[in-house]
Amino acid sequence: MRPVSFRRPVAVAALLLLGVMALPHSAAAQDNSCRWANDNECDEPRYGGTGACPNGTDANDCRAEAAAWQRLMAAVPQNIRTQLGSDTCRWANDLECDDPNFGGTGACQPGTDASDCRAMAIGGDNSCRYANDNECDEPGIGTGVCISGTDLNDCRAVAFLRNRSNTCETAFNGICDEPGQGRGSCRANTDTADCVSRDRPTTARDHFFGHDDRTLVDVTQMPWRAVGLLTMEDGSCTATLIGPRLIATAAHCMQGEGGAPAKAVSFRAGAWGDSEQGRAAVVSAVVAPNYSARSAPPGGGNGDDWAILTLDRDLGLELGYVRPYVLDKDDITAIRAGNFLVSQAGYSWDTGSFLSGHMNCTVLNAYPDGSFIHTCDTTRGDSGSPIMVFRNGEWRLIAVDSQFFDPQPPFPQMSSSHLAVDTRAFADALRRAGALD
Numbered sequence: 001m002r003p004v005s006f007r008r009p010v011a012v013a014a015l016l017l018l019g020v021m022a023l024p025h026s027a028a029a030q031d032n033s034c035r036w037a038n039d040n041e042c043d044e045p046r047y048g049g050t051g052a053c054p055n056g057t058d059a060n061d062c063r064a065e066a067a068a069w070q071r072l073m074a075a076v077p078q079n080i081r082t083q084l085g086s087d088t089c090r091w092a093n094d095l096e097c098d099d100p101n102f103g104g105t106g107a108c109q110p111g112t113d114a115s116d117c118r119a120m121a122i123g124g125d126n127s128c129r130y131a132n133d134n135e136c137d138e139p140g141i142g143t144g145v146c147i148s149g150t151d152l153n154d155c156r157a158v159a160f161l162r163n164r165s166n167t168c169e170t171a172f173n174g175i176c177d178e179p180g181q182g183r184g185s186c187r188a189n190t191d192t193a194d195c196v197s198r199d200r201p202t203t204a205r206d207h208f209f210g211h212d213d214r215t216l217v218d219v220t221q222m223p224w225r226a227v228g229l230l231t232m233e234d235g236s237c238t239a240t241l242i243g244p245r246l247i248a249t250a251a252h253c254m255q256g257e258g259g260a261p262a263k264a265v266s267f268r269a270g271a272w273g274d275s276e277q278g279r280a281a282v283v284s285a286v287v288a289p290n291y292s293a294r295s296a297p298p299g300g301g302n303g304d305d306w307a308i309l310t311l312d313r314d315l316g317l318e319l320g321y322v323r324p325y326v327l328d329k330d331d332i333t334a335i336r337a338g339n340f341l342v343s344q345a346g347y348s349w350d351t352g353s354f355l356s357g358h359m360n361c362t363v364l365n366a367y368p369d370g371s372f373i374h375t376c377d378t379t380r381g382d383s384g385s386p387i388m389v390f391r392n393g394e395w396r397l398i399a400v401d402s403q404f405f406d407p408q409p410p411f412p413q414m415s416s417s418h419l420a421v422d423t424r425a426f427a428d429a430l431r432r433a434g435a436l437d
Contacts, residue, residue, distance in 0.1 A: 031056050031057050031059050032057065032058065032059050032060050033057045034052070034053035034054065034057035034058045035053075036050075036052050036053055036058065036061075037053065037057065037058045037059075037060060037061060038060050038061060039061065040061060041061055042058060042061045042062040042064075042065045043058045043061065043062075044056070044057070044058045044062045044065075045095060045145070046069075046093050046095065046115065046147070047062050047065035047066060047068075047069055048065065048127075048128055048129040048130070048145075048146065048147070048150075049061075049062060049065065051145065055093050069115075072118065072125075072127055073115075073118060076118060076121065076122060077122075080121050080122065081114075083101065083110075083111065083121070084099075084102075084111065084114040084117060084118065084121055085099075085110070085111025085112055085114055086111065086112060086114055087112070087113065087114050087115050088112045089107070089108035089109065089112035089113045090108075091107050091108055091113065091116075092108070092112065092113050092114070092115065092116060093115055093116065094116065094139075095116060095139050095144065095145075095146070095147045095148065096116055096139035096140065096144075096147075096148050097113060097116045097117040097119075097120045097147075097148035097149065098113045098116065098117075099111065099112065099113045099114075099116075099117045102117040102120040102121045103120050103162065103163065104116075104117055104120065104148070104163070105140075105163050106163075115147075116147055116148055117148065117149075118147075118149075119147060119148060119149030119150045119152075120148050120149035121149075122149075123149075124149040124150070124152035125149065125150060125152055126150065126151065126152050126153055127147075127150045128145075128146035128147065128150040128151045129146075130145060130146055130151065130154075131146070131150065131151045131152070131153060131154060132153050132154060133154065134154060135154055135203075136151060136154045136155035136157075136158055136203060136204075137151045137154065137155075138150070138151050138155050138162075140161075140162055140163060141155055141158045141159065141161050141162050141204070142154070142155055142158070148162075157201040157203050157204075158201050158203060158204045160196065161192070161196075161200075161204065161206075163189055164189045164190075164192040164196070164350075165189065165190050165192060165349075165350040165351070165352070166190065166191065166192050166193055166214075166348075166350050166351050166356070167187075167190045167350065167351060167352040167354065168185070168186035168187065168190040168191045169186075169216075169273065169354060170185060170186065170191070170194075170216075171186075171190070171191050171192075171193060171194060171216060171351065171354070171356075172193050172194065172214060172215045172216050172356070173194065173216075174194060175194055176191055176194045176195035177191050177194065177195075178190065178191050178195050181195065192350070193212050193214075198211055198212040198213070199211055199212075200212055206350070206379045206380075207377070207378070207379060207404050207416045207418060208377045208379070209375065209377070209416070212377060213358050213361075213377050214348070214351075214356040214357060214358050214377050215356065215357060215358075215359065216351070216354055216355065216356055216357075217345055217355050217356070217357045219270035219271070219272045219276075219277060219355050220270065220277065222320045222322075222395065223320075223322045223386075223388060223395035224270065224345055224355060224357070225269060225270035225277040225278075225319050225320065226240055226241040226269060226270075226316070226319060226320055226321050226322050227239075227240050227241075227269070227270070227345050227346070227355060227385070227386060228240070228241070228247070228267050228268050228269035228270060228271055228276070229267070229268045229271040229276075229347050229353060230247070230249055230253065230264060230266075230267050230282075230309075230384065231264070231265045231266045231267075231268070232253065232254075232256075232262050232263065232264055232265060233256070233262060233263045233265060234256060234257070234262065235262075236347065236381070237249055237250065237253035237347075237381070237383045237384040237385075238345075238346035238347050238381065238382055238383065238384045238385035238386075238401075239253075239267060239309065239384050240321075240322055240384075240385075240386040240397055240400075241269060241315060241316040241319065241320070241321035241322065242308075242316075242321055242322055242323065242324055242397055242430075242435045243316055243321055243433070243434065243435045244314040244315075244316040244317045244321070245280070245310055245311040245312070245313060245314050245315060245316060246308055246309070246310060246311070246316070246321075246433055246434075246435050247267055247282075247308070247309045247311065248306065248307070248308055248309075248324070248384070248386070248397065248400055248435075249306075249307050249309065249383070249384030249400060250305050250306065250307065250383045250384035250400050250401065250402055250421070251287045251288045251291040251304060251305045251306055251307045252291070252293065252305055252383060252402070252403075253307065253383050253384050254285060254287050254307050255291075255293060264282040264285060264309055265281070265282060266279060266280065266281050266282060267279070267280050267281075267282060267309070267311060267315070269315055269319050270319065270355070271347065271353050271355065272353065272354060272355065273353055273354060274353070277319055278315050278318055278319050279315075280311035280312055280313050280315045281311065281312040282309050282310070282311060282312075283310050283311065283312045284309070284310045285307055285308070285309045285310070286307065286308045286309075286429060286433070287306075287307045288304035288305065288306050288307065288425075288426065288429075289304075290304045291304040291305060291306075292304070295403060295405075297405075298365075298367065298371070298373060298405055298408050298417060298419055299365075299367035299368070299369060299371070300369065301369050302367075302369060302371045302402065302403070302419060302421065303367075303369040303370030303371050303421055303422075303424075303425035303426075304421070304425065305371075305400070305402040305403070305421045306400055306421050306425060306426045306429075307384075308426070308429060308430070308433050308435070322386060322388060322395050322396060322397045323394070323396055323397065323435070323436075323437075324396065324397045324398070324423045324427075324430050324435055324436050325389065325391060325396035325397065325398050325423065326398075326422075326423045326424055326427050326436070327366065327398060327422055327423070327424055331366075332366050335363045335364075335365065335366045335372070336365075338362065338364075339362075340362065340363045340389075341360050341361070341362060341389075342360075342361055342362070342363055342374065342376065342387050342388060342389050342398065342399075343357060343358065343359045343360060343361065343376075343387075343388050343389075343390075343395075344357055344358050344361060344374075344376040344377075344378060344382075344385055344386065344387045344388070344401065345357030345358075345385060345386065346378060346381060346382035346383075346384075346385025346386075346401065347381050347382070347385075348378070348379050348380070348381045348382055349379060349380040349381040350379070350381075351381075358376045358377040358378075361374055361375045361376035361377070362374065362375045364417075365408070366422070369425070370421060370422055370423075370424040370425025370426070371399075371402070371419055371420065371421050371422060371425065372399065372419070372420055372422055373405075373408060373417045373418060373419050373420075374387065374418055374419075374420060375418070376401075376418060378401050378404075378418055382401050383401060383402070384400050384401065385400065385401045386399070386400060386401075387399040387400070387401060387420050387422075397423065398422050398423055399420035399421060399422035399423065400420060400421055401418070401420045402419050402420050402421050403418075403419050404416050404417060404418050404419065405417040405419060423436075
């Protein structure tokens, strides 16, 4: 999966003060400092623009959109406007409603995220420029290019998943433990698979092929304690110990904003909440030299999404590691026959720092470019996560998870296609690093 920044830098300015209407973001109303300003296209995301400019930096191009936004706010009943309050939360104007009084994430205090919660407060509307395009574009449950509640029709089927997760430590155990149910040991909305259902609409942004088959895995046992949370300067991915001090992940995890290199900070092997089986710092990285953020069609040249990182100590000798294995001709034959089983585990966005995995999923098709598509339930946060096969009494790494595509033939029954980069693509780099026999 492509790494996702859950929070974007925001320009905070008051929109509503004690329920009195004002021009939205008036403090930055005359700012045209964006490099794309005055190109006759609104690029501020708060108004449904392209997102190429930070909020408040494309005033001239967004003048019409700002006026339309003011009309939308003016149409909110006075009693609701009073409850909406202001935009004083640090997360205001990031498109996602964070006011818990209006079904938001709870990251903001009530009455401090007015603009992002306007639509949610009135039950939703279709004011987003991308509304009615048959794709949910709201944050959390969709692509995130629309403000919460402004893509009502497209998001109707998945709205029940808004602000829900599986971050409870007892998620996926078949018992609902949210407040008032079971033991009540989970916080509200953190035990979704157990309390709502494992069934997922095929239109959901999370790609579980209509059913979530993940479980939480025991990070004290191999091979799962060799899987860890890779922390970057901004964000995180999943990685795996493949040698005494080597870990493997996806190349796109090493790319920051605007294509600039991202710095990997630390690796927490067997991370579980605030604890881990072992921790080490990342000291260097080898990233696929031909990696490009631009995707080709499946099988068309996506085998460069890999990276091998070096740690500052021999963590793999302490905990164990998963040796890489390169697919051979017999394996390709088994894949074509539809009986090549693998298992995967990663730090999915909705399980947070608890490791979730999908056991006994299937590789559907292996491509000559060193990639394959599979049926493992991976989503945001699983970037770089290992796909493993059990061979001769031990688990072996055969791929790192990469991205997803639309359904690919001959598998029209799949709601999407999940692509991983397998070790055929970086066998030479593994040999040079001493990680492959």
